[in-house]
Amino acid sequence: MRDRLAIAAAIVALTFLSYFQFPGHTYLGSDTQIYVPMLEHIWDPSALTRDLVAPKPHLAYTLYDEIAIALRWLTHGSFQAVLTAQQLLFRALQILGVYLLAISFPLARGKALVVAALFALGATIAGPAVLTFEYEPVPRAFAVGLLFLAIGLAAQNHLMWADIAAAAAFLYHPPTVWVFWALYLWLTLRHRDYRDLWPLAAGVIVLFVSSRLQPGATEPQTFFTRVGPDLEKLQRMRASYNWVSTWPAQLIWQYVLFWLVSIIAFWRVRPRAARLFLIGMPALGLLSVPVSYFLLDKMKWGLIPQFQPARALLFVTAFAVILGAGAAIRAAEEKRWIESVIWFVMVLAVPTASPVSSISGRNLWLLIALAMALCGTLALQRFRFAPALLAAVTIAPSFVLPYFAHVRNYPHPSLTGLDELAQFARSQTPKDAVFLFGDAGTNPDPSIFRAESQRAVYVDWKSGGQMNFSEPLAREWWQRWQSTNALHFDPAEAGGLQALDIDYLVLSTKHRLMDRQPAYENSQFVLYRR
Secondary structure, three states: OHHHHHHHHHHHHHHHHHHHOOOOOOOOOOOHHHHHHHHHHHHOOOOOOOOOOOOOOOOOOOOHHHHHHHHHHHHOOOHHHHHHHHHHHHHHHHHHHHHHHHHOOOOOHHHHHHHHHHHOOOOEEOOOOEEOOOOOOOHHHHHHHHHHHHHHHHHOOOHHHHHHHHHHHHHHOHHHOHHHHHHHHHHHHHHOOOHHHHHHHHHHHHHHHHHHOOOOOOOOOOOOOEOOHHHHHHHHHHOHHHOHHHOOHHHHHHHHHHHHHHHHHHHHHOOOOOHHHHHHHHHHHHHHHHHHHHHHHHOOEOOHHHHOHHHHHHHHHHHHHHHHHHHHHHHHHOOOHHHHHHHHHHHHHOOOOOOHHHOOHHHHHHHHHHHHHHHHHHHOOOOOOHHHHHHHHHHOHHHHHHHOOOOOOOOOOOOHHHHHHHHHHHHHOOOOOEEEEOOOOOOOHHHHHHHHHOOEEOOOOHHHHHHHOOHHHHHHHHHHHHHHHOOOOOHHHOOHHHHOOOOEEEEEHHHOOOOOOOOEEOOOEEEEEO
16 A cells, blocks of 8 residues: 555656646647637637637537536636646546556566656657647647556556546547557457447447537538648648648658667567557557558548547657667666667657757767666665665656756747736727737737637637638638738738728737827737727
Protein backbone atom coordinates (compact mmCIF):
# COMPACT_ATOMS: atom_id res chain seq x y z
CA MET A 1 0.00 0.00 0.00
CA ARG A 2 2.83 2.36 0.89
CA ASP A 3 4.53 1.70 -2.44
CA ARG A 4 1.31 2.43 -4.33
CA LEU A 5 0.89 5.73 -2.52
CA ALA A 6 4.48 6.65 -3.38
CA ILE A 7 3.89 5.83 -7.05
CA ALA A 8 0.64 7.82 -7.04
CA ALA A 9 2.45 10.79 -5.50
CA ALA A 10 5.19 10.54 -8.12
CA ILE A 11 2.67 10.50 -10.96
CA VAL A 12 0.85 13.51 -9.50
CA ALA A 13 4.20 15.31 -9.17
CA LEU A 14 5.09 14.49 -12.80
CA THR A 15 1.66 15.73 -13.89
CA PHE A 16 2.11 19.11 -12.23
CA LEU A 17 5.72 19.33 -13.42
CA SER A 18 4.67 18.70 -17.02
CA TYR A 19 1.77 21.13 -16.69
CA PHE A 20 3.45 24.09 -15.03
CA GLN A 21 7.06 23.64 -16.13
CA PHE A 22 7.66 21.62 -19.32
CA PRO A 23 6.20 20.95 -21.84
CA GLY A 24 3.62 23.26 -20.24
CA HIS A 25 0.06 24.31 -20.95
CA THR A 26 -1.94 27.07 -22.58
CA TYR A 27 -5.51 28.31 -22.55
CA LEU A 28 -6.87 30.26 -25.52
CA GLY A 29 -3.50 29.68 -27.13
CA SER A 30 -4.72 27.59 -30.05
CA ASP A 31 -7.78 25.37 -30.58
CA THR A 32 -9.57 26.51 -27.43
CA GLN A 33 -9.93 29.84 -29.24
CA ILE A 34 -12.61 28.01 -31.24
CA TYR A 35 -13.89 25.44 -28.74
CA VAL A 36 -14.58 27.89 -25.90
CA PRO A 37 -16.84 30.24 -27.94
CA MET A 38 -18.75 27.19 -29.18
CA LEU A 39 -19.23 26.02 -25.59
CA GLU A 40 -20.27 29.51 -24.51
CA HIS A 41 -22.90 29.63 -27.25
CA ILE A 42 -24.30 26.23 -26.30
CA TRP A 43 -24.38 27.34 -22.65
CA ASP A 44 -26.06 30.65 -23.57
CA PRO A 45 -27.71 30.55 -27.02
CA SER A 46 -28.11 34.34 -26.96
CA ALA A 47 -24.33 34.81 -26.92
CA LEU A 48 -22.22 35.09 -30.09
CA THR A 49 -25.26 34.77 -32.33
CA ARG A 50 -23.67 36.79 -35.16
CA ASP A 51 -20.28 35.11 -34.99
CA LEU A 52 -18.91 33.19 -37.96
CA VAL A 53 -18.11 29.90 -36.16
CA ALA A 54 -19.59 29.80 -32.63
CA PRO A 55 -23.30 29.31 -33.56
CA LYS A 56 -22.62 26.14 -35.56
CA PRO A 57 -20.30 23.95 -33.50
CA HIS A 58 -18.80 20.79 -35.00
CA LEU A 59 -19.30 18.93 -31.71
CA ALA A 60 -22.10 16.54 -32.61
CA TYR A 61 -19.87 13.44 -32.61
CA THR A 62 -18.17 13.98 -29.26
CA LEU A 63 -19.26 14.21 -25.64
CA TYR A 64 -16.64 16.89 -25.00
CA ASP A 65 -19.28 19.63 -24.93
CA GLU A 66 -21.90 17.70 -22.96
CA ILE A 67 -19.37 16.78 -20.26
CA ALA A 68 -17.96 20.31 -20.03
CA ILE A 69 -21.43 21.81 -19.74
CA ALA A 70 -22.52 19.23 -17.15
CA LEU A 71 -19.39 19.91 -15.05
CA ARG A 72 -19.95 23.65 -15.27
CA TRP A 73 -23.57 23.21 -14.17
CA LEU A 74 -22.55 20.98 -11.24
CA THR A 75 -19.62 23.10 -10.05
CA HIS A 76 -20.96 26.56 -10.90
CA GLY A 77 -17.49 27.27 -12.26
CA SER A 78 -16.20 28.56 -15.55
CA PHE A 79 -15.36 26.60 -18.68
CA GLN A 80 -11.70 27.33 -18.03
CA ALA A 81 -11.95 25.71 -14.60
CA VAL A 82 -13.73 22.53 -15.71
CA LEU A 83 -11.59 22.11 -18.82
CA THR A 84 -8.37 22.62 -16.85
CA ALA A 85 -9.46 20.08 -14.25
CA GLN A 86 -10.06 17.52 -16.99
CA GLN A 87 -6.75 18.36 -18.62
CA LEU A 88 -4.86 17.66 -15.38
CA LEU A 89 -6.81 14.44 -14.79
CA PHE A 90 -6.23 13.02 -18.25
CA ARG A 91 -2.58 14.07 -18.31
CA ALA A 92 -2.11 12.16 -15.05
CA LEU A 93 -3.88 9.12 -16.53
CA GLN A 94 -1.64 9.31 -19.60
CA ILE A 95 1.48 9.26 -17.43
CA LEU A 96 0.00 6.42 -15.37
CA GLY A 97 -0.67 4.43 -18.53
CA VAL A 98 2.94 4.77 -19.67
CA TYR A 99 4.14 3.77 -16.20
CA LEU A 100 1.96 0.63 -16.26
CA LEU A 101 3.29 -0.19 -19.71
CA ALA A 102 6.91 0.28 -18.60
CA ILE A 103 6.66 -1.99 -15.56
CA SER A 104 5.34 -4.70 -17.89
CA PHE A 105 8.59 -4.69 -19.91
CA PRO A 106 9.44 -5.60 -17.07
CA LEU A 107 11.22 -2.75 -15.27
CA ALA A 108 11.49 -1.96 -11.59
CA ARG A 109 9.05 0.68 -10.38
CA GLY A 110 11.61 3.45 -10.07
CA LYS A 111 12.93 2.79 -13.56
CA ALA A 112 9.42 2.62 -14.97
CA LEU A 113 8.88 6.10 -13.52
CA VAL A 114 11.98 7.25 -15.42
CA VAL A 115 10.34 6.07 -18.66
CA ALA A 116 7.12 7.88 -17.76
CA ALA A 117 9.00 11.06 -16.85
CA LEU A 118 10.94 11.10 -20.12
CA PHE A 119 7.75 10.51 -22.06
CA ALA A 120 6.09 13.37 -20.13
CA LEU A 121 8.57 15.79 -21.74
CA GLY A 122 6.21 15.65 -24.71
CA ALA A 123 6.87 15.88 -28.43
CA THR A 124 5.72 17.93 -31.38
CA ILE A 125 4.58 15.85 -34.32
CA ALA A 126 5.42 18.25 -37.13
CA GLY A 127 3.59 17.69 -40.39
CA PRO A 128 0.14 16.66 -39.11
CA ALA A 129 0.46 19.29 -36.34
CA VAL A 130 -0.30 17.23 -33.23
CA LEU A 131 1.35 16.72 -29.83
CA THR A 132 1.92 13.74 -27.55
CA PHE A 133 0.92 16.06 -24.67
CA GLU A 134 -1.48 18.71 -25.86
CA TYR A 135 -0.94 22.09 -24.27
CA GLU A 136 -4.65 22.91 -24.47
CA PRO A 137 -7.70 21.21 -22.87
CA VAL A 138 -9.14 20.00 -26.17
CA PRO A 139 -10.93 16.71 -27.02
CA ARG A 140 -7.85 15.15 -28.58
CA ALA A 141 -5.82 15.76 -25.39
CA PHE A 142 -8.38 13.95 -23.25
CA ALA A 143 -8.69 11.05 -25.72
CA VAL A 144 -4.92 10.55 -25.98
CA GLY A 145 -4.61 10.43 -22.19
CA LEU A 146 -7.32 7.78 -21.93
CA LEU A 147 -5.83 5.81 -24.80
CA PHE A 148 -2.41 5.48 -23.16
CA LEU A 149 -4.15 4.49 -19.96
CA ALA A 150 -5.95 1.76 -21.93
CA ILE A 151 -2.63 0.49 -23.34
CA GLY A 152 -1.10 0.41 -19.87
CA LEU A 153 -4.10 -1.44 -18.44
CA ALA A 154 -3.96 -3.94 -21.30
CA ALA A 155 -0.26 -4.51 -20.54
CA GLN A 156 -1.28 -5.37 -16.96
CA ASN A 157 -3.94 -7.76 -18.31
CA HIS A 158 -6.83 -5.60 -17.08
CA LEU A 159 -8.56 -5.96 -20.42
CA MET A 160 -12.05 -4.91 -19.43
CA TRP A 161 -10.79 -1.72 -17.79
CA ALA A 162 -8.65 -1.11 -20.88
CA ASP A 163 -11.77 -1.45 -23.06
CA ILE A 164 -13.67 1.00 -20.90
CA ALA A 165 -10.84 3.56 -21.01
CA ALA A 166 -10.55 3.24 -24.80
CA ALA A 167 -14.32 3.53 -25.19
CA ALA A 168 -14.26 6.71 -23.09
CA ALA A 169 -11.50 8.02 -25.38
CA PHE A 170 -13.78 7.26 -28.33
CA LEU A 171 -16.53 9.37 -26.75
CA TYR A 172 -14.17 12.34 -26.48
CA HIS A 173 -12.53 12.15 -29.91
CA PRO A 174 -13.23 9.21 -32.26
CA PRO A 175 -10.48 10.01 -34.82
CA THR A 176 -7.80 9.61 -32.14
CA VAL A 177 -8.66 6.02 -31.21
CA TRP A 178 -9.02 4.29 -34.58
CA VAL A 179 -5.51 2.76 -34.38
CA PHE A 180 -6.19 1.14 -31.00
CA TRP A 181 -9.60 -0.22 -31.95
CA ALA A 182 -8.40 -1.49 -35.34
CA LEU A 183 -5.85 -3.67 -33.55
CA TYR A 184 -8.29 -4.68 -30.82
CA LEU A 185 -10.97 -5.67 -33.31
CA TRP A 186 -8.44 -7.76 -35.22
CA LEU A 187 -7.47 -9.50 -31.97
CA THR A 188 -11.13 -10.07 -31.12
CA LEU A 189 -11.93 -11.55 -34.52
CA ARG A 190 -8.88 -13.77 -34.31
CA HIS A 191 -9.92 -15.23 -30.95
CA ARG A 192 -13.68 -15.03 -31.68
CA ASP A 193 -14.34 -13.63 -28.24
CA TYR A 194 -16.61 -10.61 -28.62
CA ARG A 195 -17.49 -10.02 -24.96
CA ASP A 196 -14.88 -7.29 -24.52
CA LEU A 197 -16.42 -5.19 -27.28
CA TRP A 198 -19.47 -4.10 -25.30
CA PRO A 199 -17.83 -0.84 -24.02
CA LEU A 200 -17.13 0.24 -27.60
CA ALA A 201 -20.63 -0.79 -28.73
CA ALA A 202 -22.14 1.18 -25.85
CA GLY A 203 -19.94 4.16 -26.78
CA VAL A 204 -21.11 4.08 -30.39
CA ILE A 205 -24.76 4.04 -29.28
CA VAL A 206 -24.25 6.86 -26.77
CA LEU A 207 -22.44 8.99 -29.35
CA PHE A 208 -25.11 8.41 -31.99
CA VAL A 209 -27.94 9.27 -29.60
CA SER A 210 -26.16 12.38 -28.31
CA SER A 211 -25.52 13.57 -31.87
CA ARG A 212 -29.27 13.41 -32.56
CA LEU A 213 -30.04 15.36 -29.39
CA GLN A 214 -27.38 18.04 -29.85
CA PRO A 215 -28.92 21.35 -28.71
CA GLY A 216 -29.12 24.33 -31.06
CA ALA A 217 -27.80 24.60 -34.60
CA THR A 218 -24.85 22.40 -35.38
CA GLU A 219 -22.54 22.35 -38.34
CA PRO A 220 -23.54 19.27 -40.40
CA GLN A 221 -20.54 17.02 -40.93
CA THR A 222 -20.71 15.31 -44.30
CA PHE A 223 -18.76 12.13 -44.89
CA PHE A 224 -19.09 11.25 -48.57
CA THR A 225 -18.07 14.37 -50.45
CA ARG A 226 -15.16 15.40 -52.61
CA VAL A 227 -12.86 18.33 -52.05
CA GLY A 228 -13.35 20.58 -55.06
CA PRO A 229 -10.55 22.58 -56.70
CA ASP A 230 -11.48 25.86 -54.99
CA LEU A 231 -11.75 24.30 -51.53
CA GLU A 232 -8.50 22.42 -52.10
CA LYS A 233 -6.70 25.70 -52.78
CA LEU A 234 -8.09 27.18 -49.60
CA GLN A 235 -7.21 24.13 -47.50
CA ARG A 236 -3.69 23.94 -48.89
CA MET A 237 -3.28 27.61 -47.96
CA ARG A 238 -4.94 27.58 -44.51
CA ALA A 239 -4.86 23.92 -43.37
CA SER A 240 -1.85 22.49 -45.19
CA TYR A 241 -1.13 20.05 -42.34
CA ASN A 242 -3.84 17.77 -43.77
CA TRP A 243 -2.12 17.50 -47.15
CA VAL A 244 0.85 15.14 -47.03
CA SER A 245 2.16 16.48 -50.34
CA THR A 246 2.86 19.82 -48.61
CA TRP A 247 5.09 18.27 -45.93
CA PRO A 248 8.87 18.51 -46.26
CA ALA A 249 10.38 15.16 -47.25
CA GLN A 250 12.74 15.50 -44.29
CA LEU A 251 9.80 15.08 -41.89
CA ILE A 252 8.53 11.91 -43.52
CA TRP A 253 11.97 10.33 -43.37
CA GLN A 254 12.21 11.31 -39.70
CA TYR A 255 9.11 9.25 -38.91
CA VAL A 256 10.50 6.32 -40.85
CA LEU A 257 13.59 6.65 -38.65
CA PHE A 258 11.47 6.79 -35.49
CA TRP A 259 9.60 3.66 -36.59
CA LEU A 260 12.91 1.83 -37.11
CA VAL A 261 14.06 3.05 -33.69
CA SER A 262 10.89 1.64 -32.11
CA ILE A 263 11.44 -1.72 -33.81
CA ILE A 264 15.07 -1.94 -32.68
CA ALA A 265 14.13 -0.82 -29.17
CA PHE A 266 11.34 -3.41 -29.06
CA TRP A 267 13.86 -6.11 -29.94
CA ARG A 268 16.23 -4.74 -27.27
CA VAL A 269 13.60 -4.55 -24.52
CA ARG A 270 11.68 -7.72 -25.49
CA PRO A 271 8.44 -6.70 -23.67
CA ARG A 272 6.36 -9.44 -22.14
CA ALA A 273 2.97 -7.80 -22.66
CA ALA A 274 1.06 -5.43 -24.99
CA ARG A 275 3.22 -6.51 -27.92
CA LEU A 276 0.40 -6.07 -30.40
CA PHE A 277 0.11 -2.39 -29.48
CA LEU A 278 3.84 -1.77 -29.21
CA ILE A 279 4.40 -3.09 -32.72
CA GLY A 280 1.03 -2.45 -34.35
CA MET A 281 0.33 1.15 -33.36
CA PRO A 282 3.60 2.60 -34.71
CA ALA A 283 3.19 0.49 -37.88
CA LEU A 284 -0.35 1.74 -38.47
CA GLY A 285 0.77 5.25 -37.61
CA LEU A 286 3.42 5.14 -40.32
CA LEU A 287 1.00 3.58 -42.82
CA SER A 288 -1.48 6.38 -42.12
CA VAL A 289 0.73 8.75 -44.13
CA PRO A 290 0.41 7.01 -47.52
CA VAL A 291 -3.24 6.25 -46.73
CA SER A 292 -3.94 9.93 -46.07
CA TYR A 293 -1.99 10.90 -49.19
CA PHE A 294 -4.01 8.53 -51.36
CA LEU A 295 -7.43 9.37 -49.89
CA LEU A 296 -7.01 13.15 -49.76
CA ASP A 297 -4.22 14.33 -52.04
CA LYS A 298 -5.23 11.92 -54.80
CA MET A 299 -8.87 10.90 -54.25
CA LYS A 300 -9.95 14.23 -52.67
CA TRP A 301 -12.22 12.54 -50.12
CA GLY A 302 -13.89 15.27 -48.06
CA LEU A 303 -13.93 13.22 -44.84
CA ILE A 304 -10.14 13.14 -44.52
CA PRO A 305 -9.64 16.80 -43.45
CA GLN A 306 -12.10 16.08 -40.62
CA PHE A 307 -10.79 12.63 -39.67
CA GLN A 308 -7.09 13.51 -40.18
CA PRO A 309 -5.75 9.93 -40.14
CA ALA A 310 -2.10 10.99 -40.51
CA ARG A 311 -2.20 12.31 -36.96
CA ALA A 312 -1.68 8.67 -35.97
CA LEU A 313 2.01 9.51 -36.53
CA LEU A 314 1.79 10.51 -32.87
CA PHE A 315 2.13 6.82 -31.98
CA VAL A 316 5.29 6.42 -34.05
CA THR A 317 7.02 9.12 -32.03
CA ALA A 318 5.44 8.13 -28.71
CA PHE A 319 6.51 4.49 -28.86
CA ALA A 320 9.97 5.42 -30.13
CA VAL A 321 10.35 7.42 -26.91
CA ILE A 322 8.79 4.81 -24.60
CA LEU A 323 10.63 1.84 -26.05
CA GLY A 324 13.81 3.88 -26.50
CA ALA A 325 13.80 4.85 -22.82
CA GLY A 326 13.21 1.21 -21.90
CA ALA A 327 16.11 0.14 -24.13
CA ALA A 328 18.38 2.75 -22.51
CA ILE A 329 17.57 1.42 -19.04
CA ARG A 330 17.98 -2.19 -20.15
CA ALA A 331 21.40 -1.37 -21.64
CA ALA A 332 22.41 0.37 -18.38
CA GLU A 333 21.35 -2.69 -16.39
CA GLU A 334 23.71 -4.74 -18.56
CA LYS A 335 26.46 -2.11 -18.14
CA ARG A 336 26.44 -1.25 -21.84
CA TRP A 337 27.01 2.41 -21.08
CA ILE A 338 27.73 3.74 -24.56
CA GLU A 339 24.60 2.07 -25.91
CA SER A 340 22.58 3.46 -23.00
CA VAL A 341 23.83 6.99 -23.63
CA ILE A 342 22.91 6.73 -27.32
CA TRP A 343 19.37 5.60 -26.47
CA PHE A 344 18.93 8.37 -23.89
CA VAL A 345 20.20 11.02 -26.33
CA MET A 346 17.67 9.86 -28.92
CA VAL A 347 14.84 10.00 -26.36
CA LEU A 348 15.84 13.46 -25.14
CA ALA A 349 16.22 14.76 -28.70
CA VAL A 350 12.53 14.22 -29.47
CA PRO A 351 11.14 17.00 -27.21
CA THR A 352 14.07 19.29 -28.02
CA ALA A 353 13.44 19.96 -31.71
CA SER A 354 11.43 18.87 -34.71
CA PRO A 355 13.01 17.69 -36.89
CA VAL A 356 15.61 16.19 -34.57
CA SER A 357 18.24 16.51 -37.30
CA SER A 358 18.30 20.25 -36.58
CA ILE A 359 19.90 19.64 -33.15
CA SER A 360 23.58 20.49 -33.14
CA GLY A 361 26.31 22.27 -31.24
CA ARG A 362 25.54 23.32 -27.68
CA ASN A 363 22.16 21.60 -27.48
CA LEU A 364 23.62 18.29 -28.62
CA TRP A 365 26.24 18.46 -25.89
CA LEU A 366 23.54 19.26 -23.35
CA LEU A 367 21.63 16.15 -24.38
CA ILE A 368 24.76 14.03 -24.13
CA ALA A 369 25.46 15.44 -20.65
CA LEU A 370 21.89 14.67 -19.52
CA ALA A 371 22.13 11.15 -20.97
CA MET A 372 25.42 10.51 -19.18
CA ALA A 373 23.92 11.80 -15.92
CA LEU A 374 21.02 9.38 -16.28
CA CYS A 375 23.42 6.51 -16.93
CA GLY A 376 25.54 7.54 -13.95
CA THR A 377 22.61 7.54 -11.55
CA LEU A 378 21.46 4.15 -12.83
CA ALA A 379 24.95 2.84 -12.10
CA LEU A 380 24.62 3.97 -8.47
CA GLN A 381 21.41 2.11 -7.68
CA ARG A 382 22.98 0.15 -4.82
CA PHE A 383 23.67 3.29 -2.80
CA ARG A 384 21.19 4.54 -0.22
CA PHE A 385 20.81 7.98 -1.77
CA ALA A 386 20.43 6.58 -5.31
CA PRO A 387 16.59 6.90 -5.60
CA ALA A 388 16.65 10.59 -4.68
CA LEU A 389 19.53 11.23 -7.06
CA LEU A 390 17.78 9.36 -9.87
CA ALA A 391 14.61 11.39 -9.28
CA ALA A 392 16.58 14.65 -9.43
CA VAL A 393 18.36 13.73 -12.65
CA THR A 394 15.12 12.43 -14.21
CA ILE A 395 13.32 15.74 -13.75
CA ALA A 396 16.37 17.80 -14.73
CA PRO A 397 15.44 17.88 -18.47
CA SER A 398 12.21 19.71 -17.56
CA PHE A 399 14.38 22.63 -16.50
CA VAL A 400 17.41 22.21 -18.74
CA LEU A 401 15.47 22.12 -22.02
CA PRO A 402 13.58 25.42 -21.59
CA TYR A 403 16.29 27.36 -19.72
CA PHE A 404 19.54 26.11 -21.24
CA ALA A 405 18.54 24.50 -24.56
CA HIS A 406 16.08 27.40 -25.12
CA VAL A 407 13.21 25.13 -26.18
CA ARG A 408 10.09 27.28 -26.53
CA ASN A 409 6.96 25.25 -27.14
CA TYR A 410 4.64 28.23 -27.50
CA PRO A 411 4.82 32.05 -27.21
CA HIS A 412 4.15 33.94 -23.99
CA PRO A 413 2.58 37.19 -25.20
CA SER A 414 1.47 40.02 -22.96
CA LEU A 415 -2.34 39.98 -23.02
CA THR A 416 -3.04 42.76 -20.52
CA GLY A 417 -4.36 45.20 -23.12
CA LEU A 418 -6.43 42.50 -24.80
CA ASP A 419 -7.94 41.41 -21.48
CA GLU A 420 -8.89 45.01 -20.71
CA LEU A 421 -10.47 45.41 -24.14
CA ALA A 422 -12.43 42.18 -23.74
CA GLN A 423 -13.67 43.27 -20.32
CA PHE A 424 -14.85 46.60 -21.72
CA ALA A 425 -16.60 44.90 -24.65
CA ARG A 426 -18.34 42.41 -22.41
CA SER A 427 -19.65 45.05 -20.04
CA GLN A 428 -20.15 48.10 -22.27
CA THR A 429 -21.22 46.83 -25.70
CA PRO A 430 -24.41 45.07 -26.92
CA LYS A 431 -24.41 41.30 -26.63
CA ASP A 432 -24.90 40.88 -30.38
CA ALA A 433 -22.17 43.37 -31.39
CA VAL A 434 -19.72 42.37 -34.13
CA PHE A 435 -16.04 43.39 -33.94
CA LEU A 436 -13.39 43.61 -36.62
CA PHE A 437 -9.68 43.71 -35.79
CA GLY A 438 -8.63 45.74 -38.81
CA ASP A 439 -4.87 45.33 -38.60
CA ALA A 440 -4.52 41.97 -36.78
CA GLY A 441 -3.65 39.87 -39.83
CA THR A 442 -2.86 36.32 -38.68
CA ASN A 443 -2.36 37.49 -35.08
CA PRO A 444 -4.47 35.46 -32.57
CA ASP A 445 -5.77 38.54 -30.73
CA PRO A 446 -9.24 38.50 -32.39
CA SER A 447 -9.70 34.82 -31.58
CA ILE A 448 -8.74 35.29 -27.93
CA PHE A 449 -10.98 38.36 -27.74
CA ARG A 450 -13.98 36.36 -29.02
CA ALA A 451 -13.62 33.79 -26.25
CA GLU A 452 -12.96 36.26 -23.42
CA SER A 453 -15.51 38.92 -24.37
CA GLN A 454 -18.21 36.58 -25.71
CA ARG A 455 -18.62 39.01 -28.60
CA ALA A 456 -18.72 38.08 -32.27
CA VAL A 457 -15.66 38.62 -34.46
CA TYR A 458 -16.34 39.27 -38.13
CA VAL A 459 -13.32 37.29 -39.33
CA ASP A 460 -10.03 36.03 -37.88
CA TRP A 461 -7.26 33.75 -39.06
CA LYS A 462 -7.91 30.96 -36.56
CA SER A 463 -11.53 30.46 -37.59
CA GLY A 464 -10.34 29.63 -41.10
CA GLY A 465 -9.29 26.22 -39.80
CA GLN A 466 -12.98 25.34 -39.59
CA MET A 467 -12.97 24.89 -43.36
CA ASN A 468 -11.99 21.28 -42.61
CA PHE A 469 -15.60 20.71 -41.51
CA SER A 470 -17.66 22.88 -43.85
CA GLU A 471 -17.22 24.05 -47.42
CA PRO A 472 -19.85 26.82 -47.10
CA LEU A 473 -18.03 28.15 -44.03
CA ALA A 474 -14.75 28.01 -45.97
CA ARG A 475 -16.20 30.16 -48.75
CA GLU A 476 -17.74 32.63 -46.31
CA TRP A 477 -14.50 32.88 -44.33
CA TRP A 478 -12.47 33.52 -47.47
CA GLN A 479 -14.89 36.17 -48.70
CA ARG A 480 -14.76 37.95 -45.35
CA TRP A 481 -10.99 37.62 -45.13
CA GLN A 482 -10.50 39.12 -48.57
CA SER A 483 -12.97 41.95 -48.01
CA THR A 484 -11.49 43.05 -44.68
CA ASN A 485 -7.83 42.08 -44.85
CA ALA A 486 -7.42 44.89 -47.38
CA LEU A 487 -8.95 47.38 -44.94
CA HIS A 488 -5.74 47.77 -42.97
CA PHE A 489 -6.94 50.63 -40.77
CA ASP A 490 -7.49 52.89 -43.83
CA PRO A 491 -9.81 55.73 -42.69
CA ALA A 492 -11.34 55.96 -46.16
CA GLU A 493 -12.43 52.35 -45.91
CA ALA A 494 -13.77 52.59 -42.36
CA GLY A 495 -17.17 53.61 -43.70
CA GLY A 496 -17.40 50.19 -45.31
CA LEU A 497 -17.98 48.68 -41.89
CA GLN A 498 -21.65 49.55 -42.10
CA ALA A 499 -22.03 47.71 -45.41
CA LEU A 500 -20.39 44.64 -43.83
CA ASP A 501 -22.65 44.87 -40.76
CA ILE A 502 -19.69 45.41 -38.43
CA ASP A 503 -20.34 47.44 -35.27
CA TYR A 504 -16.85 48.08 -33.90
CA LEU A 505 -13.40 48.47 -35.41
CA VAL A 506 -10.35 47.56 -33.31
CA LEU A 507 -6.89 48.83 -34.24
CA SER A 508 -3.52 48.84 -32.57
CA THR A 509 -2.59 52.21 -31.09
CA LYS A 510 0.06 52.86 -33.73
CA HIS A 511 -2.67 52.75 -36.39
CA ARG A 512 -5.21 54.98 -34.67
CA LEU A 513 -7.54 57.04 -36.88
CA MET A 514 -6.67 60.67 -36.39
CA ASP A 515 -10.05 61.99 -37.54
CA ARG A 516 -12.19 59.66 -35.42
CA GLN A 517 -12.93 59.76 -31.69
CA PRO A 518 -12.38 56.34 -30.09
CA ALA A 519 -15.06 54.75 -27.94
CA TYR A 520 -12.33 53.11 -25.86
CA GLU A 521 -8.56 52.83 -25.81
CA ASN A 522 -5.77 51.42 -23.71
CA SER A 523 -2.03 50.95 -24.09
CA GLN A 524 -2.43 48.44 -26.96
CA PHE A 525 -5.78 48.95 -28.69
CA VAL A 526 -8.13 51.67 -29.94
CA LEU A 527 -11.83 50.88 -30.39
CA TYR A 528 -14.11 52.79 -32.75
CA ARG A 529 -17.87 52.59 -33.14
CA ARG A 530 -19.23 52.17 -36.63
